[in-house]
Amino acid sequence: TPRYATPSIPSRTQPARTPGNVLEEARARLHVSSVPESLPCREQEFQDIYSFVESKIIDGTGGCMYISGVPGTGKTATVHEVIRSLQQAAEQDEIPQFRFIEINGMKMTDPHQAYVQILQKLSDQKATPDHAAALLEKRFSNPAPKKETTVLLVDELDLLWTRKQNVMYNLFDWPTRRHARLVVLTIANTMDLPERIMINRVASRLGLTRMSFQPYSFKQLQQIITSRLNRVKAFEEDALQLVSRKVAALSGDARRCLDICRRATEICEHDASDKNTTGLVNMSHVMAALDEMFSSSYITAISCASVQEQLFLRAVITEFRRLGLEEATFQQVFLQHQALCRVEGLQPLSVSEGLAVCQRLGSSRLLLLEPSRLDVLLRVRLNVSQDDVLYALKTD
Amino acid sequence: MPVQLQHSGYSAEKLQSLTESLPCREAQASTLLALMGEPDQYSYPSIFIYGHRASGKSYVTLRVLKELELPHAAVSCVECVSPGLLFEQVLLSLFGHTAASSLPRCPSLSDFVRLYKQLCSQNPAKQTRYIVLDRAELLRDMEVNLLPGFLRLQELVDDNVTVILLSEIVWDKFRPNTGLFEPLLLHFPDYTKAELQKILARDSHPSYPQELYSFYINILLGVFYSVCRDLRELRHLAALNFPKFCEPLENGEAKESDTHKLWRNIEPHLKKAMQTVYLREISSVQWEQQQEMMEKEAMAPKGLSAYTHVELPYYSKFLLIAAYLASYNPARTDRRFFLKHHGKMKKTNFLKKHEKTSNHLLGPKPFPLDRLLAIFYSVVDSRVAPTASVFSQISSLVTLQLLTLVGHDDQLDSPKYKCAVSLDFICAISRTVSFDIVRYLYDFL
Numbered sequence: 064t065p066r067y068a069t070p071s072i073p074s075r076t077q078p079a080r081t082p083g084n085v086l087e088e089a090r091a092r093l094h095v096s097s098v099p100e101s102l103p104c105r106e107q108e109f110q111d112i113y114s115f116v117e118s119k120i121i122d123g124t125g126g127c128m129y130i131s132g133v134p135g136t137g138k139t140a141t142v143h144e145v146i147r148s149l150q151q152a153a154e155q156d157e158i159p160q161f162r163f164i165e166i167n168g169m170k171m172t173d174p175h176q177a178y179v180q181i182l183q184k185l186s187d188q189k190a191t192p193d194h195a196a197a198l199l200e201k202r203f204s205n206p207a208p209k210k211e212t213t214v215l216l217v218d219e220l221d222l223l224w225t226r227k228q229n230v231m232y233n234l235f236d237w238p239t240r241r242h243a244r245l246v247v248l249t250i251a252n253t254m255d256l257p258e259r260i261m262i263n264r265v266a267s268r269l270g271l272t273r274m275s276f277q278p279y280s281f282k283q284l285q286q287i288i289t290s291r292l293n294r295v296k297a298f299e300e301d302a303l304q305l306v307s308r309k310v311a312a313l314s315g316d317a318r319r320c321l322d323i324c325r326r327a328t329e330i331c332e333h334d335a336s337d338k339n340t341t342g343l344v345n346m347s348h349v350m351a352a353l354d355e356m357f358s359s360s361y362i363t364a365i366s367c368a369s370v371q372e373q374l375f376l377r378a379v380i381t382e383f384r385r386l387g388l389e390e391a392t393f394q395q396v397f398l399q400h401q402a403l404c405r406v407e408g409l410q411p412l413s414v415s416e417g418l419a420v421c422q423r424l425g426s427s428r429l430l431l432l433e434p435s436r437l438d439v440l441l442r443v444r445l446n447v448s449q450d451d452v453l454y455a456l457k458t459d
Numbered sequence: 460m461p462v463q464l465q466h467s468g469y470s471a472e473k474l475q476s477l478t479e480s481l482p483c484r485e486a487q488a489s490t491l492l493a494l495m496g497e498p499d500q501y502s503y504p505s506i507f508i509y510g511h512r513a514s515g516k517s518y519v520t521l522r523v524l525k526e527l528e529l530p531h532a533a534v535s536c537v538e539c540v541s542p543g544l545l546f547e548q549v550l551l552s553l554f555g556h557t558a559a560s561s562l563p564r565c566p567s568l569s570d571f572v573r574l575y576k577q578l579c580s581q582n583p584a585k586q587t588r589y590i591v592l593d594r595a596e597l598l599r600d601m602e603v604n605l606l607p608g609f610l611r612l613q614e615l616v617d618d619n620v621t622v623i624l625l626s627e628i629v630w631d632k633f634r635p636n637t638g639l640f641e642p643l644l645l646h647f648p649d650y651t652k653a654e655l656q657k658i659l660a661r662d663s664h665p666s667y668p669q670e671l672y673s674f675y676i677n678i679l680l681g682v683f684y685s686v687c688r689d690l691r692e693l694r695h696l697a698a699l700n701f702p703k704f705c706e707p708l709e710n711g712e713a714k715e716s717d718t719h720k721l722w723r724n725i726e727p728h729l730k731k732a733m734q735t736v737y738l739r740e741i742s743s744v745q746w747e748q749q750q751e752m753m754e755k756e757a758m759a760p761k762g763l764s765a766y767t768h769v770e771l772p773y774y775s776k777f778l779l780i781a782a783y784l785a786s787y788n789p790a791r792t793d794r795r796f797f798l799k800h801h802g803k804m805k806k807t808n809f810l811k812k813h814e815k816t817s818n819h820l821l822g823p824k825p826f827p828l829d830r831l832l833a834i835f836y837s838v839v840d841s842r843v844a845p846t847a848s849v850f851s852q853i854s855s856l857v858t859l860q861l862l863t864l865v866g867h868d869d870q871l872d873s874p875k876y877k878c879a880v881s882l883d884f885i886c887a888i889s890r891t892v893s894f895d896i897v898r899y900l901y902d903f904l
Contacts, residue, residue: 068611068614068640069611069614414631415629415630415631418631419631419634422631422634422636422638423638425636425638426634426636426637426638427638432636434635434636435631435632435633435634435635435636436599436632438631438632
């Protein structure tokens with residue numbers, strides 16, 4: 064009797080160990096959660112944001128800034144770095160004291176919860192969203208003595224969208240008040256977000272202070288990894304170059320780059336236990352890691368599928384060619400399947416077995432299917448390109 | 460002599476009585492027993508049993524569970540309009556009253572699993588617990604995660620529990636597109652004629668010998684087997700017609716050995732029963748009354764379908780006739796049927812090739828309100844003012860479901876209708892206003 068058939072991650076019982084050798088040390092440093100000493104290749108952006116926020120703090124005014132860029136370009140990390148250096152400067156009394164608050168659109172159940180979170184972080188008060196909005200409104204529009212500047216970081220801005228857009232409007236409107244002394248930094252992935260989803264009233268409040276983070280080039284990625292490793296000698300130069308070139312060609316995502324490096328160290332460690340090598344991560348390890356992370360799992364799935372499943376996929380393609388369409392009913396495909404079975408010298412399947420094969424392929428998303436209660440009339444489409452299927456079927 | 464069910468872990472006399480209570484289902488029962496294993500062993504997480512109506516699915520399953528005194532919960536999914544009721548019934552019969560009442564108001568599957576886990580940690584299963592879900596096809600229409608959840612219940616709650624699903628639908632129609640844990644499939648085949656004979660002959664009348672009843676069942680199956688193999692239906696018919704069969708014996712007209720005479724007596728009677736009581740045209744109570752009245756040769760009561768005549772107002776009848784003509788005649792032919800001085804039309808031009816197939820086979824076609832009124836004025840001899848009452852009669856014909864509104868895009872501006880009455884009905888209506896509808900129908904030209 065099969066028990067515990069659901070795959071799951073084993074739970075950790077012991078705390079993580081401190082790094083023992085070079086590779087473990089490198090892995091700890093390359094982890095996405097370990098904060099780097101500095102952010103290389105983002106000096107210009109760092110400077111722009113720093114001077115923007117600093118000028119607002121010194122003048123005692125407010126303003127908005129919109130930061131965009133594809134994932135993994137260091138938006139959040141740069142802003143955090145800016146805030147850290149500003150806080151240092153404030154401690155040394157170079158600039159006036161300020162207050163930093165961070166909210167994240169992804170962490171909210173409802174856009175209106177933003178008010179509640181801001182209020183809680185500002186004044187430890189708990190209130191309903193409506194009440195919190197009223198309190199914040201009052202706080203930002205009335206003058207108060209000894210009021211310090213507030214820097215608000217709004218991450219994942221696009222999730223704060225509501226139909227009337229009042230949350231966004233308020234966030235951008237408060238800094239324009241005379242007594243608000245509020246600096247709002249917003250981060251999102253798309254560059255044209257203000258034009259696309261915001262109504263004019265909101266977009267105008269956002270202002271024109273925009274900044275976009277470009278994806279990293281391969282040189283920058285290489286520099287990031289080197290700075291992270293910081294003289295821990297674990298990688299060969301060529302290996303690093305390969306990783307950064309590959310990642311830069313695909314997305315320019317630094318987090319992806321770090322993940323691949325970490326996986327490569329694991330592969331290297333695994334190899335080293337078998338036979339004595341140099342202990343450095345070389346090209347072959349990186350190639351293996353890249354293959355694991357970038358190769359399409361569909362092709363592997365097809366080439367590992369059972370005989371009847373592969374035959375069914377072949378029948379789907381044959382039927383598509385016959386019809387000249389990208390869609391066929393199960394009935395039509397099944398007739399092809401039976402013909403193929405006879406050609407291959409296999410026992411033809413019954414309809415139930417054929418449906419089971421089809422639905423197994425459907426549940427692994429190789430096929431796109433209609434609900435199963437349509438029985439033999441359910442329509443079948445491929446979720447992968449025909450060329451991929453043929454390529455996977457040829458390599459036996 | 461039926462094969463004795465054999466299984467270790469259960470006492471022999473229990474199995475003996477079980478065998479006697481399950482005629483013609485020994486093979487299925489022994490498969491089920493083999494799957495269930497000994498009481499303390501883990502059974503397969505889910506078993507799916509399918510077969511036609513009245514093939515003994517729930518009877519065998521529940522009989523086995525009851526006779527062997529296994530802890531089980533039998534729930535019919537028809538009764539459970541919400542998953543909450545289902546969970547409540549399961550917990551009620553497995554853990555008693557207090558368990559079921561501690562469910563939250565609108566329990567989700569995770570609430571159920573959490574509570575089940577908590578309860579079975581207090582009293583862990585010494586025997587396999589069974590959850591029998593009858594009419595399981597309704598599970599598909601409840602929440603999406605319910606069916607996959609129940610199929611994996613053993614793993615989720617980490618307890619010795621087996622879910623048995625009963626359904627008339629094959630398993631292929633159950634799988635959701637995201638896949639699930641496949642249950643074991645168990646098929647209950649239909650009873651053969653000999654098996655039906657054997658099962659039906661078990662419940663004989665106490666005042667008559669067993670052989671006579673068996674002979675009666677034989678006649679009954681000879682008449683009904685070609686149309687009905689449903690055990691419940693046949694049993695109902697057998698009980699209903701047996702007094703009639705016994706009549707000659709009571710009157711002394713025949714002896715028990717006069718099989719031919721008995722057959723001659725009952726056979727026309729059974730044939731009549733097929734047309735009336737089997738189709739539920741007349742209820743079984745009426746049928747019994749009728750049998751008593753038979754001597755007086757009273758007029759047979761009309762069946763349900765004879766009551767199709769409806770009293771309608773004068774203009775409503777014509778409106779309905781007009782609607783019927785508009786639905787079943789092509790609009791092209793309206794000029795020929797309803798205009799006095801239509802131009803000459805040759806029959807060959809008149810009949811188009813694709814319209815040669817009968818419109819009555821294709822069903823009614825929608826028509827606009829204008830056409831209905833035009834035909835209506837042409838059909839009615841007198842002058843009728845288009846008053847509010849005429850229009851309200853059209854809409855009340857819609858509420859009576861004699862007409863149906865097609866495409867609910869606009870109620871006021873040129874609505875389209877279909878006529879939803881049969882030819883017999885409209886013929887009866889047109890006879891009451893002495894209008895020969897057949898002459899106006901394109902199909903009967």
